[in-house]
Amino acid sequence: MRLVFWPWILLFFTFVASSWSLSSDGQALLALSKNLMLPSSVSSSWSASDATPCTWNGVSCNKRNRVVSLDLSSSKVSGSIGPEIGFLKYLHILYLFCNNIYGSIPPELGNCTSGTIPEELFKNQFLEQVYLHSNQLSGSIPFSVGEMTSLTSLWLHDNMLSGVLPASIGNCTKLEVLYLLNNQLSGSLPETLSKIEGLRIFDATNNSFRGEIPFSFENSCKLEIFILSFNQIRGEIPKWLGNCSSLTQLAFVNNSLSGQIPPTVGLLRNLTYLLLSQNNLSGPIPTEIGNCELLLWLELDANQLEGTVPKELANLRNLQKLFLFENHLTGEFPENIWGIQSLQSVLVYRNGLTGKLPSVLAELKFLQNITLFDNFFTGAIPPGLGANSRLVKVDFTNNSFVGGIPPNICSGKTLRILDLGSNHLTGSIPSGVSNCPSLERFILQGNNFSGHIPEFRNCKGLSYIDLSRNGFDGPLSGSIPFSVGEMTSLTSLWLHDNMLSGVLPTSIGNCTKLEVLYLLNNQLSGSLPETLSKIEGLRIFDATNNSFRGEIPFSFENSCKLEIFILSFNNIKGEIPSWLGSCRSLTQLGFVNNSLSGKIQTSLGLLSNCTHLLLSQNSLSGPIYPEIGNYRMLEWLELDANQLEGTLFLFENRLVGEFPENIWSIPTLESIHIYGNSFTGKVPSVIVQDYNGWFSKITISPELGVNSRLVLISFRNNSFVGGIPPNICSGKGLRVLDLRLNHLNGSIPPGIITDCLRLQRLVLRDNNLSGSIM
Known part of the structure; x- marks a missing residue:
């Protein structure tokens, strides 16, 4: 009896144990x-003690x-x-996006296939949606992606995937959405994409796909979004796109497309975004684009488009952004386009457009950015501009506008950039x-403004001011210095070529972010403020x-960022500061026509990047330091009209042009070493004790050597013509004469x-000389 009972006990416990065990799907998830x-x-909810994973976080099950x-x-x-x-x-749906998942896409995803269910547990026929975007997945897209024939959505964007898009993707004939943007995919787009006739969204932005667009949906196009921006696609825009009547977004920005924009684009009546900028497109802008009445963004900039701007664009009553800049467009800009009430940004700069701005421009309530620079617009700026809108940027630089600045251009308190230069x-x-709190960049250079420079007391974020080449007058003092000191965000201040007078205020030192300060060609006076030392990031200071x-009271001895430092044509006295030797980025140093005295500091020899050293017309004395030969980048040297003496070392640089004759007249100069350059000019009869030069296309003065103390003459490898001066040795001291290769x-x-x-030493070879030396 007991033997018969035990099999039933064993069967019972087997049943109980099986009910306690986790399902295969649960085991797969735990392994995952x-x-x-x-x-x-x-x-916290993923427990091996559960019978199924159907209550686990992130998991859903069927019946x-x-x-x-x-x-x-x-x-x-x-x-x-x-x-x-x-x-x-x-598994039907796999959502793993917006995590920190890395590694490659497992080929086992290819087990998610349709057809017969194999006996193996790892086969699957139902997977429809795969969302793996916004992770750190790397490697290539598996070829097995083509086995997921039930797939409708594949989101792989914002990863680090590389390699090609497999041709097997064409087997996913139910695919509707394919996002590949922001990866490192390359190669050509597969022609097999043509097989996916139901594809609605294809976005492959920011990869390295190349070649032409090989696939076609000419007979049946369901595309709604088609984006290939920031790749290396070439060839022409396919005409079959005109059949995609559902298309709302078409973007090929930053590729190598050529040819003309097909007029069939005008058939896309549902189009809201047409983005074709930064290509090599040529020809006219099709008038048919005016039929796309739902268009919000039209970007055709940075191409080679020519002709006029079609007046039909005024039919785009919903247009928000019009980008036509950097083309070859000419003619009058259609005035009726300014009547589109929805306009937010109009960027047509760097063309050859003409026309005037109508008063209706002031009625555009949504206008934020209007950039017209480098064109031929004329007339007055509408006085009401900005009164009814929240402008952010206005750039009319380099046109022919007349009149004044609209008084309410900043009434929206959002204007950040106002560039009106060269009008x-x-x-x-x-x-x-001047009271616009949002203003960051303000340029009026090259106009005819006059009067005092106003206070910018409320412009706390103002970083760039260019008021140069106008007629501003009045002292740079009083309230102006106060407001300058309060503009602590200022990085560039251009005030040159005006009629400013007074002193440079000490409050300028509060502008510690200042990098560029141009004050040349004014009537400023007084001492330079010591507070300039506080502006440690100053790169350019020109007060010519x-x-x-x-x-010079200030110093950047510990931290010098100066690249250009020019104080020419002032009344500066004292010695050249030794701390300039620490300005290793200095390329231009100019103190011409001042009252500087003392020696040229040997520390200046450390300025190996210097191209312009202009110290003429001062009272400098002493020797010309030999370290000047370290200036391997030197292009322009002016040391004339001083009291210098000794030897001049300029050899093996990149100096060009005519060698200044007044250098020869320095009475205390004993030696000139300037070989290894490309000077032109003539060598006068008044010469120094030691000359070693390299000239081109010059003659030797017949008086060379008369009453001189020449010891060495080396004119080798030049283009001297004529004869050897007959009295070249009249000084009796010449030891080396090298005239070869002339x-x-x-x-x-x-x-x-x-x-x-x-x-x-006498070297005369490689010339056309005759006679005997015996």
């Missing part, structure tokens, strides 16, 4: 979690307790996707501009042609033998 690190908010959806999106999941994903046979504007700066006096002719003067008593 070994590589995928789940946060506690997810893993048979099989996992059909795994949604761990935006859950701070990290790690990699293991092959166990392929064990979920009934014919007049009047003064309106108080509404003012009346500044005194010594175009000299005539007879060798007998004085070379009779007068050159100390001559040790």
Whole structure:
């Protein structure tokens, strides 16, 4: 009896044990979690003691307790996707986007196929949606992607995927949405995409796809969004796109497309975005674009389009952004376009457009950005501009506008950039501009403005001011210095070529972010403020042609960022500061026509990047330091009209042009070493003791050597013509005469033998000389 009872006991416990065991789908998920690190908010409910995973966070099941959806999106999941994903046979939806998942896409996703269910547990026929975007997935897209024939949505964007888009993708004939943007995919787009006739969205922005667009939906196009921007696509825009009547977004920005924009684009009546900028498109803008009445954005900039702007664009009554800049467009800009009430941004700069701005422009309530620079617009700026809108940027630079600045241009308190330079504007700066709290960049250079520079007391964020080449007058003092000191965001201040007078205020030192300060060609006076030392990031300081006096009181000894430092044509006295030697980025140093004295500091020899060293017309004395030979980049040297003495070393630089004759007249100069340059000019008869040069296309003065103390002459490898001066050795001290590799002719003067008593080296080869030296 006992033996018969035990089999039933064993069967009972087997049944109980089987009810306690986790299903295969649950086991697959737990195995998957070994590589995928789940946060506690997810893993807290994943228990091996459950019979099914259907109550786990992120998991959904069907009526048979099989996992059909795994949604761990935006859950701070990290790690990699293991092959166990392929064990979920009934998985329809996989959402893993917006996490920190890395590694490659497992080929086991290819087990999510349709057709007969194989006996193996890791086969699946139902997977329809795969969302793996916004992770760190790398590697290539598996070829097995073509086995997921039930797939309708594949989101792989914002990863680090590389390689090609497999041709097998064409087997996913139910695919409707394919997002590949922001990866590193390359190669040609597969022609097999033509097989996916139901494709609605294809976005492959910002990859490295190349070649032409090989596929076609000419007969049946369901595309609604088609974006290939920022790739290397070439060829022409396919005409079959005109058949895609459902298309709302078409974008090929930053590719290598050529040819003309097909007129069939005008058939896309549902189009809201047409973005074709930064290509090589040519020809006219099709008038048919005016039929796309739902268009919001039209970007055709940075191409080679020509002709006029079609007046039909005024039919785009919903247009918000019109980008036509950097083309070859000419003719009058259609005035009726300014009547589109929805306009937000109009960028047509760098063309050859003409026309005037109508008063209706002031009625555009949504207008934020109007950029017209480098065109030929004329007339006055509408006085009501800005009164009814929240303008952010206005740039009319380099046109022919007249009149004044609209007084209410900043009434919206959002204007950040106001560039009106290089026009014919007049009047003064309106108080509404000088009190604009949002203003960051303000340029009026090259106009005819006059009056005082106003206070910018409320412009706390103003970083760039260019008021140069106008007629501003009045002292730079009083309230102006106060407001300058308060503009602590200022990085560039251009005030040159005005009639400003007074002193440079000490409050300028509060502008510690200042990098560029141009004050040249004004009537400023007084001493330079010591507070300039506080502006440690100053790169450019040019105060040429003012009346500044005194010594240079400031110093950047510990931290010098100066690249250009020019104080020429002032009344600066004292010595050249030794701390300039620490300004290793200095390229231009100019103190011409001042009252500087003392020696040229040897520390200046450390300025190896210097191209312009202009110290003429001062009272400098002492030797010309040999370290000047370290200036391998030197292009312009002016040391004339001083009291310098000694030797001049300029050899092996990049100096060009005519060698200044007044250098030869420095009475105390003993040696000039300037070989290895490309000078032109003539060598005068008044010469120094030691000359070593390299000239081109010059002649030797016949008086060279008369009453001189020449010891060495080296004119080798130049283009000297004519003969050797007959009295070249009249000074009796010449020891080296090297005239090789020139175009000299005539007879060798007998004085070379009779007068050159100390001559040790004579080289005359490679010329056209005749005669004898014996």
